[in-house]
Amino acid sequence: xxxxxxxxxxxxxxxAKYDASCASSGGAxxxxxxxxxxxxxxxxxxxxxxxxxxCVSLLKILLxxxxxxxxxxxxxxxxxxxxxxxxxxxxxxQLTLDLYRRNCIEGLFLSSGIARNEDDTMADMVRVAKALRxxxxxxxxxxxKTIPGAGPELIEEAGRYADRLSMNVELPSxxxxxAYAPEKSATGIRKGLAATRALIESAAASRRAGSGTxxxxxAPRFAPAxxxxxxxxxxxxxxxxxxxxxxxxxxxxYRLKRVYYAAFSPTGHPSAQLPTVATPxxxxxxxxxxxxxxxxxxxxxxxxxxxxxxxxxSADIDPKLAWALAHRAQxxxxxxxxxxxxxxxxxxxxxxxxxxxxxxxxxxxxxLDDVARLSGALARTRPFIxxxxxxxxxxxxxxxxxxxxARKPLQLTLFG
Numbered sequence: 001x002x003x004x005x006x007x008x009x010x011x012x013x014x015x016a017k018y019d020a021s022c023a024s025s026g027g028a029x030x031x032x033x034x035x036x037x038x039x040x041x042x043x044x045x046x047x048x049x050x051x052x053x054x055c056v057s058l059l060k061i062l063l064x065x066x067x068x069x070x071x072x073x074x075x076x077x078x079x080x081x082x083x084x085x086x087x088x089x090x091x092x093x094q095l096t097l098d099l100y101r102r103n104c105i106e107g108l109f110l111s112s113g114i115a116r117n118e119d120d121t122m123a124d125m126v127r128v129a130k131a132l133r134x135x136x137x138x139x140x141x142x143x144x145k146t147i148p149g150a151g152p153e154l155i156e157e158a159g160r161y162a163d164r165l166s167m168n169v170e171l172p173s174x175x176x177x178x179a180y181a182p183e184k185s186a187t188g189i190r191k192g193l194a195a196t197r198a199l200i201e202s203a204a205a206s207r208r209a210g211s212g213t214x215x216x217x218x219a220p221r222f223a224p225a226x227x228x229x230x231x232x233x234x235x236x237x238x239x240x241x242x243x244x245x246x247x248x249x250x251x252x253x254y255r256l257k258r259v260y261y262a263a264f265s266p267t268g269h270p271s272a273q274l275p276t277v278a279t280p281x282x283x284x285x286x287x288x289x290x291x292x293x294x295x296x297x298x299x300x301x302x303x304x305x306x307x308x309x310x311x312x313x314s315a316d317i318d319p320k321l322a323w324a325l326a327h328r329a330q331x332x333x334x335x336x337x338x339x340x341x342x343x344x345x346x347x348x349x350x351x352x353x354x355x356x357x358x359x360x361x362x363x364x365x366x367x368l369d370d371v372a373r374l375s376g377a378l379a380r381t382r383p384f385i386x387x388x389x390x391x392x393x394x395x396x397x398x399x400x401x402x403x404x405x406a407r408k409p410l411q412l413t414l415f416g
Contacts (some may be wrong), residue, residue, distance in 0.1 A: 003085055008087055009061070011083055012082070015082070016111060018262060020284075029127070032356060043331060045099075046109065056141065060098055063111070063125060063128070066086060067115065068114055068116070069113075071181035072181065073170075085346060090131075093131045098157070106140050106141060108143070109146075111131075118147045118149040120149075121147050121150070122154040122155070122158070123147075123149045129161035136412060142162045142164075144165055145166055148167060154244050159199055160221075162223055164226060169186075171235060173238060180235060200226060200361075202222075224317065229250060241304065241311045242311065244304060245301050247324055260315065264280060283315075287313065297344045297351070325401065328396055329382075332370060334385075334387075335385050336385040340358060343357065348375060348377050348380035353376070357374050358381060
């Protein structure tokens, strides 16, 4: 009996939940004020958070969960005993428009299993994006998951209609990919990432060359929000430092906007997970924090490795606090004298807080209350700083400081 649209949605939205790479940061600002449907701005079925704190809602689905590959870590693998479904191009287009008009979503994240071959799958995904943009003037956010091995002309066309493209590297190492997904090619994936990077850079260079030239056509945008990738965490025996090292290489090689970490959910396959005290979701969370430190706080892989001698990030404290506790000799930091680089290494101080403090101290020396007001938090920061009216004294050398600063587990109640 044919499945209804709602039944397909239930199956293919559930299958898509394992793909973490759906944040809509970096998209071009578009609204429907001058005609068309949708927008990429405004306040917020999948919620993604942008770097500026906005929450946006995306329809996150697979085009199909039929797949000819048998990747051991994937719930949609060929040998998996899951219910299968497939959307038509028209159904995805209509579903996106209907949910937008009901104010349920602001954009679309579309991925897919590979039912027939790479080109057929990628072509259908491109048709969805093209129809939304050209036939319905949809101006919301579109993120397409590109298929390794698909023809370059299809990837080029996808970038004309999508805000962001992404291609999963799947696992942290080529050895793991060969062991758990032997039908996939690490070389092919990296070639795909490199090709997309080249197209993004070429389009950007063409637009720069054409800007300010009267009468000259401006080159079309290509994936203006860049590209990202996803690494599955916990399906192989790679430790956290190895995963972060691989991510650093990916950022440098392909200028990715983001590497997403997806906690592995066991699906009955024979792979052995690395023993760790962290739950899969907590491990994923710590990797995101460490990734953030390398991208925006001046930390490098050696710093994180020194704070995680076992190769695994701590489950009970965040990576910055772990580094600070392992390098107490570099503290306390005088917030009225220290440079930005060192202030960013103080636990509890974020980029915005540090910039506010540097600006504020031009008008006068900072006190502890000023730090609390500018940072919004003080508990983790207090042992590591000096202000006009505060010195931590023996607090920094307290043997139990780690236990005192670790987040206490919360006992949830059954009733509100």
